[in-house]
Amino acid sequence: MLAIVSAPSNLGLRPPEPGAVPGTAKAPEALREAGLYSRLAELGARDAGTVLPARYVDDDATRPAGHVRNEAALVDHALRLAERLDRVWTAGATPLVIGGDCSLVIAAGLADAAPKGRGLVHVDGHTDFRHPAISDECASVAGEDLAAAIGLHWPAIADIDGRGPYFDPERTVHIGCRDDDSELDLVRATIGAVAPASEVILHGGARAAARVRDVADQGAGYWLQVDVDVLDPEVMPAVDSPDPGGLRPDELTALLQGLAPRAIGASITVFDPDLDPDGRYAALLADILAGGLAALGSEL
Template structure:
């Protein structure tokens, strides 16, 4: 990882409002040495959510606070991208909801952008179909225009990213319960996908395919890494671990063509739980991966 090419922005965002752990990840990664790996650390956006009430019409937890957090992150990211034009952003969550602030900033700063979405789950529910009401169950749906208007219009334009400019990578498709299987059915037909079994079989080919699919998309492509794409045997400090995921080498191989792509505009990392990592060894392992994987 070339430190001079990156700036760090923390997003201590935990969408359930219960402070269960993800909000502490930016601090934990800094304690493990992340600030020294980048050229600039611009601090944290004001994304803390501390309400647990579920909006009755939409089913979304802390809807008004979520909108506020998204705007706060979008503002800080857009300013940093303007002030540091020669550096790519590394945005560290928090949970996957940070994308709801990232893509409005990309729309403002770049126009249109594609998305490589590396995640163990499709995150394609809405507030009423989600058991939890957490925006981390639904951020990919929101980004591609499915969900409550208060969230789908965060960027002012609709959708924030088109389904055809998105690649879902590493999601589980085997041994699913009925609800998870039903979520897969919700995915739009033009949203490209490479599931976990396919990545495991040949991660290098999978990464090259994902890169090729978005080779001409917009003004660039954002890379999102939800750490629950990893199998719990490789990393278990996440909120919703699920078997059948990738190991570290497979994740490195599938990400390599994306991280090296000239289309890459920035990276986000989400869903790390420091409270489930009492020794700090797993945080160190994540930073080792980032140091090797990012250009």
Template sequence: MRHFMIIEAPSNLGLKELRPGVEPGVRRLPEALRKTELALEAGINHVICIPTPPYSMDIDGESGVRNAEAIAAYSEKLAASVREAVEKDIIPIVIGGDCSILIGNALGLRSTGKDYGLFAMDGHHDYMWPEYSGTAGAAGMALAIVAGKGHAKLTNIGHLGPYIKEEYIYAYGNRELEAGYVQLITDSKIHYYDLPAIREQGTHAITAGFLTMIGQAGLDGFWVHLDVDVLDNDVMPCVDSPLPGGLSYREWEETLQPLIASRYFKGMNITILDPSMDRDNRYTKAFSERLAALLRPAVKGLSNS
């Protein structure tokens, strides 16, 4: 029997304002998924919330990252809860929030003293650092930060960086295909699969390759980072940086099913869905229903290796 919990991490500190005076609404996702009864539908009974600092547009002069000190402090709090869960063999489902919550999750895994992999599903690869960012937002740098690229204020919290080694990371779903942007990640050791590569190779081959890598590398497990903008904009338009195309829900489910069912699966986070962009709640409700259906078999102990 596998034990699951939900950790609410409603941080929007990694994003710039939607427009002057309007903070990002991603912090409302935990509340929105409570209303859709995600936990009940998935069969999860334990829910906690890690409160976040007030939103700010401040750019840290030392690191060049917006709200760097607040994000670092919040990451330590989130990491403590993730570490406690993982050490008790509880699988946390962390509801964000923006992608900067990946920092705290990865830090929590690393603080156990073990090595983990990361399967990062995202419509952007988020492998960049301040000099390449047009927003100074940590959300767009999250993958680079957890891999140790950037200022130590975020990449080396507690002298534990890198939190996840590049060779243990799969970046899956990018469809921002500008050559300079893509080169940042293709020059790294990360296993990179953009949307055209997924369509060419197929979801099953890529996820099977990832799970094989986890086993062969002798890792203690892996985390899934799920930015909902990996989904096709037609089925998930409630995001801050929409792009044409994306995964269908069927492709999304085919990707996640073997990952969640794996005995190596140690947790996941969900980010970027902004309920304030979903006036009639239809997209949030559909997402919640599909996520609950994916989680339910694992929560009920119907998983495999």
């Protein structure tokens, strides 16, 4: 049974402009209004409530060096979301987290009740692999979440309560970045498998899922993190960092259908309703997720 957890966090994102607040915190309710929750409920899903974050602060002018934006609030939210995931797994359900920004993947790594030895499938239009060893611009965990998930960030983010790394690099897979991603070669050399968007487009979502699935699975399942900017901005411009060369809706749906059955849970992130005034992109995303994730966790 699916259990939907709303996690309306925008804490890991840069402000869209100085003093402004990212709109991703509105995504869970926008997707509810678009019918996603009711459609999943028809398939047997239950609503497992909301884990609210603290207030977003544009702290660029006051944040000390060596810290990410909204760091204390982000860590607090990750720990509380991990506790909620633990309760979902303990009850025998499969969590589907509707975010929010992609720093939420940290909570999945912190959870104690998930199967041990779990892998990570990171579906994103960017590698999100910026980290202090390679960049002096670290600040936003939503652009650094893959690095943090495998232990390549400041300990305050990547080793919360001494529990990092949250996922084994050898059992971590990335799917969906563009071929010109600046960290692509480094990611290929660091994690278990990479399938850029061009590969998914060339071979199809089902085949791409089959190629990388076993790397992350290895009999214990994996967490499935899906950043909506994996879609091409022609069909999904309502994201923080749209880049051309992304997937079409049918390609992402097929990819998710290939990945969902062996996933121990999933998180959906970076949809921004502020960039979707008439709700058309929320409706499209609801179609993709309802079609792609209906079998989430069904083969575990």
